[in-house]
Amino acid sequence: MRNAFILAVILAATTEMWAQEILPFGDVxxxxxxxxxxxxxxDEISRFEVEVVGIIDEPGVENDFIVVRAYGDAVERSGGIAQGMSGSPVYLEGKLAGALSRTALWAAEPERPLGLVTPIEPMLEILEELEQGLYSEGGFHGSLPIERVEFVEKAPTTLADGVLYVMPVSVPVIYSGFSSRALGFLREGLDFQDFSAFGYLWAFLPPWKREVAGLGSYGITRFLQTPIGGEQTPSRTLDFVPGAPVGVGLVDGDLRLGALGTVTLREGDNLVAFGHPFLFSGRSRYFLTKARIIDTFAALDAPFKLGVL
Known part of the structure; x- marks a missing residue:
């Protein structure tokens, strides 16, 4: 089964319906x-440059990636490939090749980081539910002194020579209205057995319902609070065009919670974004929201975009 990428609306199964010219993965x-x-x-869409330095071509499509070196003013100002950039469209020879979705850990050149681009074809051909077990070892063909590529969900404690460690460009989660205790549950999850208020009611729940996984278990590491009250989303927001920010809303109202990413391709009422799995929940229905980026900040662990949904 193919990966389930973030879908804002129902996607088409083939690339033929898209007017944007596509560069097939096999031609890269x-x-x-x-x-x-x-x-x-x-609200300004910035351009950054890329150069293909390798290709990861594995059986199937879930572990196929284009390895690029990204550079330019937008990358330098961001401090590298930032959380929130996932989904940024990448064009080669004027054709859409895919979406920026992963970044290499501990880049020797922060101003010229290595990133992985998810080919556009599987993003347009999603018909099946997500199959977990995405992260595995992959083969590499390119110009860098790399023997193999290892996909990880978090930074490993030990490193091996000749291995390129890459992880998803985690989406920053934007929230407002949550107490610190509630935010802790969102981040870490909860176990009903730990709450006396539930008494022994938890014992009547099936085992798989007694615990609720937190967002942190899905590789989400950045939780950013936005102001409460007033106009939550500034009136000046970009339309859903390639390169524009996009939000996936989980909660809306007095409490607000959602993820921030980037639009890869839109045509009519159809669009694709993010380029990597979000909550590993298969086919899902979320709120589609516009977003505005306040700024992008460099950080020791990973740069990130701060925005409002």
């Missing part, structure tokens, strides 16, 4: 140059 070659689109701050 090391040495190709192109560009990506993303918003660093405000």
């Amino acid at each position: 070659e090391v040495g190709m140059k192109g560009y990506g689109l993303t918003v660093v701050a405000g």
Whole structure:
């Protein structure tokens, strides 16, 4: 089964319906140059440059990636490939090749980080539910001194020579209205057995319902609070165009919770974004929201976009 990428609406099963010209994964070659689109701050879509330095071609499609080196003012200002950039469209030879979705850990050149691009074809052909077990070892073909690629959900404690460690460009979660205790449950999850208020009612629940996983278990590491009250989403927001920010709302109202990413491709009422799994829940229905990026901040662990949904 293919990966379940974030869907804002129902996706088409084939690439033929899209007017945007597509560069098939099989036509990508090391040495190709192109560009990506993303918003660093405000409502201006910025361009960054990319160069293909390798190709990860494994059986099936879930572990196929284009390895690129990203550079330019937008990348330098962001401090690298930032959380919230996932979904940024990448064009090679003027054709859409895919979505920026992963970044290499501990880049030797922060101003020229390595990133992985998810090919566009599987993003447009999602018909099946998510199959977990995405992260595994993969083969690498390119110009870098790398023997193999290892996909990880968090930074490993030990490193091996000749291994490129890559992880998803985690989506920053934007929230407002939650107490610190409630935020802790969101982050860490909860176990009904730990709450006396439930008495022994938990014993009547099936085992798989006695615990609720927190968002942290899905690789989400950045929780950013936005102001409560007033206009939550600024009136000046970009439309859903490639490179524009997009929000996936989980909760809306007095409490607000959602994830921030980037639009890869839109045509009519159909769009794709993010380029990597979100909550590993298969086919899902979320609120689609516009978003505005306040700014992008460098950080020791990973740069991130701060925005409002």
